[in-house]
Amino acid sequence: MDQEKIGKFIAACRKEKGLTQAVLAEKLGITNRAVSKWETGRCMPELSVMPELCELLGISVSELFKGERIAAEKIEESSNELLLELRKLEETSNKKLLSFERFLIFLFIPVCVLLIISGALIMSAMLPLGIIFMASGFATIIICAVLGLKIEHDAGYYECPNCGERYVPTMKAVVMAPHIGTSRKMKCPKCGQKGYHKKAMVK
Numbered sequence: 001m002d003q004e005k006i007g008k009f010i011a012a013c014r015k016e017k018g019l020t021q022a023v024l025a026e027k028l029g030i031t032n033r034a035v036s037k038w039e040t041g042r043c044m045p046e047l048s049v050m051p052e053l054c055e056l057l058g059i060s061v062s063e064l065f066k067g068e069r070i071a072a073e074k075i076e077e078s079s080n081e082l083l084l085e086l087r088k089l090e091e092t093s094n095k096k097l098l099s100f101e102r103f104l105i106f107l108f109i110p111v112c113v114l115l116i117i118s119g120a121l122i123m124s125a126m127l128p129l130g131i132i133f134m135a136s137g138f139a140t141i142i143i144c145a146v147l148g149l150k151i152e153h154d155a156g157y158y159e160c161p162n163c164g165e166r167y168v169p170t171m172k173a174v175v176m177a178p179h180i181g182t183s184r185k186m187k188c189p190k191c192g193q194k195g196y197h198k199k200a201m202v203k
């Protein structure tokens, strides 16, 4: 994906339609600055505004990602490329989510353990402070666990080793399932077999 090329293409299409940055921004309900950032290649339009943006510019989403018009006979080829591109984007964002989860665990778990231990140690001398330390240690552990589980549920899919089905389980299934690393023992919604289902970043 060539962001600079895409930016120039957006600017060219906008001018072709006789729209200023301000007018385009207003129609999309976003700021001028956002439009200017796309056009200078500093960032990509959010997925949520893409369909409307493409409609206003009179281009397809594939053309937007490619940063150029696509000839009719090449449309199928380029929509396959687009799907691959979207797959990569999804993979990267899911990987980021999971590494954030790891960061959370490595940063906060030692802090919690320290809080609980020091709370226990000072409890005999200063009871209220000891209780506060221990309670905040436990509360942080619970918050981390909930956040971690939520991230594991939201990032990517689980793959059934029996039939290869990739699916998003319910939050409840993720919470209740025994796990080894990020693999969870769950029932496959397709074949019904129970087993350890591995995390998969894309469908």
Ligand SMILES: [Zn+2]
Pocket (backbone or CB within 6 Å): 160, 161, 162, 163, 164, 165, 188, 189, 190, 191, 192, 193
């Ligand atoms: Zn299965």
